[in-house]
Amino acid sequence: MASVSTITPASGVSISLVQFNSVVEGEGFYVSHNDYDAAIYGGETTALVFGQMQAFYILNGDHRDAYSALVPAGFDACMAYFNANIELANKHSERPAQAI
Known part of the structure; x- marks a missing residue:
């Protein structure tokens, strides 16, 4: 679901900003949940994104809770979760070369 925020710059004109993904930042990576682009991805997805969008490891479904618990442990912990759910x-x- 999209979230909408409103900002008001110095001009005084309010601007609505729409964000379709929710994002959890990690150190050198982030996790992005998308329930908006179903036509592209076939449904709701959660992506583990390495670096500056250098690699996208995308799981079908909502995996925010699991990833949120793992983000403080770093990218390798999140990648292990992806590999454990490779199906x-x-x-x-x-597809990572080290996928189990």
């Missing part, structure tokens, strides 16, 4: 990988996901 849920989206058709647009990159």
Whole structure:
């Protein structure tokens, strides 16, 4: 679901900003949940994104709770979760060489 925020710059004109993904930031990576682009991905997805969008590891479904608990432990912990759930990988996901 999209979230909407309003900002008001010095001009005084309010501007609405729409954000379709919720994001949890990690150190050198982030986790992005998307329930908006179902036509592209086939449904709700959660992506583990490495670096500056250098790699996208996408799982079908909502994995925010699991990833949120793992983000403080770092990218490797999140990648281990992705590998443990590789059967849920989206058709647009990159596949790591070390996937189990």
